[in-house]
Amino acid sequence: MKKTIKYVILVVIAILVVVVLGLFFLFHDELSTLNSVKEVNGYPMYEMTYKNDYGLDKLLKKGASNDQELVQFASKQLLKGLPLKIDIPKVACTTFSATTPNGQHLFGRNFDLEYSPSMVVKTAPKDGYKSISMVDLKFLGLDKQAMNHFSDKVISLAAPYIPFDGINEKGVSAAVLWVPDKVTNQQTGKPDITTSVAIRMILDKAKDTNQAIALLKKYDMHASADGCYHFQLNDAKGHSAVVEYENNKMSVIPQTGNHQVLTNFYETPGSKYHHGIGFDRYNVANDHLNQSHGIETEKQGLQLLNDVHDGPHMPYKDDDPTQWTVLYNNSKKTMTVVTGANFKKQYHYHVN
Incomplete structure (x- = not known):
């Protein structure tokens, strides 16, 4: 009898070991990714080093014509079927391109929206370029406390598909803004993509602004959250451009002077030229860059973003508070991040 019980116990232990090992090998990359998540500050901002394959090529081949199709793909590809909701917002932001006195190229961005936690996501796909990007976790349904729970943390595995701005190892930066x-x-x-998938594609696939534009031309754009968005791009040679979809027609507005500024109105000549909001922020940034001839040190670039960030004490009443500020150095492939307009505390990253 004792031998039988001992045998049964050994069999159960062996089965458990096999199950645990099986789960480990099945979810090894996912667990490694989740283990990399750490809280950077109390705002909070987190960072994640993504270890597993998020299947961009598969998604681009399959296509996604709306947020629900993206959710279905991400749930199956990244979450092993766990339910997921993605809700891309209407973001009132400011971006600009400039050049440092020693010829390095900069790209600045304020992300203006109601409060939510954020995440710096580092990716290194086998078939694409390394990149770092900024993600708003609220649009995965995660709040300030959610990352304290493992079950909620798992949802963050979908983060590669909701970047709002970022830079890759070639020095290409991209940001999306609402119109x-x-x-x-x-x-x-053409094959279908959504707004956030477009940013992911540019970061993974584009070696410069021209290639980013060429990639966008290959796809039908379907804006997330029943909205309308435009993009600003920049690269290591300082080639900046705005891409818009007025009346479902893609147009490209290249930088013609020593800088380029974008907020939340159309810049494509035509019937909707200057339709939108954000003229006050645009004028402050554009006037400053005109006076400086587009020459800004990184410190001055951050100060300019501070000058046009939104908050209770700022004059830009059509916008939500600034959740993060990012200054990309396209030449050095670096990113300086500020959260909650606390410019005294800066966080520095490098695409490596």
Whole structure:
């Protein structure tokens, strides 16, 4: 009898070991990714080093014409079928390109929206470029306390598919900004992508601004959250451009002077030229860069972003408070981050 009990116990232990080992090998990359998550500050901002394959090529081949199709793909590819909700916001932001006195190229961005935690996501896909990007965790349904729970932390595995701005190892940076207009929904027969997938694609696939634009031209754009958005791009040679989708037609506005500024109105010449909001922020940034001839040190670039950030004491009443500020150095492939407009505390990252 004792031998039988001992045998049964050994069999149960052996089965448990096999199950545990099986789960470990099945979810090894996911667990490694989750183990890399750490809280950077109390705002909070987190950082994650992504270890597993998020299947961008598979998604680009399959296509996603709306947020629900992206959710279905991410749930299956990244979360092993766990339920997921992605809700991309209407973001009132400011971006600009400039050059340092020694010829390095800069790209600045304020992300203006109601409060939410953020995450710096580091990716290194086998078939793409390394990058670092900024993610708003609220749009994965995660609040200030959610990352304290493992079950909620698992949802952050979908983070690579909701970047709002970022830079890759080639020095290409990209950011998305909202335009108050009817939803973008191109129907030309090309493969489908959504707003956030476009940012992911640019970071993974583009070696310069021209290639980023060429990639966008290959796809039908479907704006997330029933909205309308435009993009600003920059690269290591200082080639900046704005990409818009007025009336579902893609247009490109290249930088023509020594800088380029974008907020939340159309810059494409035509019937909707200057339709939107954010003229006050645009004028402050553009006037400053005109006076400096587009020459800014990194410190001055951050100060300019401080000058146009939004908050209770700022004059920009059409916007939400600034959740993060980022200054990218496209030449050095670096990123300086500020959260909650606390410019006294800066966090520095390098694409390596």
